[in-house]
Amino acid sequence: MTVPHPAAGPAAVHIRWFTVPPPGAETAAAERLLDPRQRERAARLRRPLSRHRKVLAHAALRVLLAERLGGEPGEFELGRAACPQCGGPHGRPFVAGARGFEFSMAHTGDEAVYAFSAEPVGVDVESGRVGARTVRTVARWLPPGRRAVLDALPEAERSEAFARLWVHTEALAKGRGTGLAHGFGAVASARPPWRLVDLPAPDGLVAALAVTARDASAVPRPEGGRLPAASVVEAAGRIRGSGATARAWHDSEPASGNGGRAHDARA
Template sequence: MIDHVNELTDEAPRTGTPPEGAAVAVWSLATLRDSVAGRPVAEAGEILDAAEQERAARLRRPADRHRYVASHLGLRVLLGGYLGLAPHEVVLVRETCPCCGGPHGRPAVAGGGPVHFSLSHSGDVAYLAFSGVPVGIDVEETPSQEALADVLPLLHPAEIAELNALPEADRPAGLARVWCRKEACLKAQGTGLALGLVDPYVGSAATPAPVPGWTLRDLPAPPHYAAALAVRA
């Protein structure tokens, strides 16, 4: 279990050396803040690359656009700290998709740098993970009962049974645990949601179920959120 999550604020982050092997550094960011590490979110267009700027422009709600830009600014600030680069000098690419071979697999640093990373944002919070091996992180705001009804049938049969066995009021928080664990694994593997949500089985109990080839753990999270991390074993 990782007991400490670093907080990215308006101060310059002390990243230190890049994590090696299966060591992981986890950071959180409040995505509605006006500046990240002293850099105004409103002026981050000069730092993000063309693909990030295009993605941000497609978000119709200003608050969603702000959250996206803040989280990607935070990613670039932290990667730059680990790699000894200015945030705008970090070149991001996509690895080959393990499902279809297309160029939309895990995000990575161009040239196969020493840092693997993962980014997730939900609600007003972003989580970022950095490691020397493939890593996936996910944070999820507790869903509504309506979202629970939509997602529940898509899960592993055992997870469906576990969640249905909970008192109705506890099911949204249970789904948040399952969803973030599953997403963390799928991000680390690079498949995303292409193969659906049935596998891997991660369970809804207080401790995640074992996932072969990966170390899966829950992370400390703010109230009404759940977060999880998957690291290649």
């Protein structure tokens, strides 16, 4: 499917949040919006609540794609680009036919976050409360510079600091298209330079955005909003029933307080 859409400025980054509603009849309906591979991945999850959250989060992605690119939520053909490091099929996600359109998504618990841009982008969200044992174990895998920052903090501050370091690392790995398949060292040596932005997140969560930085002095200012908490199936139905071409993807509604602190990804 070829999806025409206008280009956006290189600094335009749009963030949308979605709160997964409680399990109910809409789960099966939302699943029909997914492609076979998405349904198969959801079916692998043993816990019904985990399957429900994954189905709704990915159905919400399709609703947001329909808002930005036009068309039906269930029509989009999604794929993965080649990994820039090994050539494997686990690189950045893409929408077939939508050139110059990049997106990333992440979800934890009932919250999902989505990033859309004309440039490569990565986003991640995690709980800000991480157990001390997990921090001690996983911190050993972090790049030396980031591990040193964590080790220098008082014990009481390490949980949230670790969570922020983790979302920075995940967001950067997603933006580069390598994931964590090649270890943290591959992420730490990212080139060209990237910028990391701490995103405002719901209580108890931390989130970060990774974007390419053409101008090292520029601070990315993400804009966006929240997908209404109403059923994703209802939202998809509204898009199907409108009969009109959806808004251009770069014209998303503004959200209050969506600034963020920027970081050099090489720090």
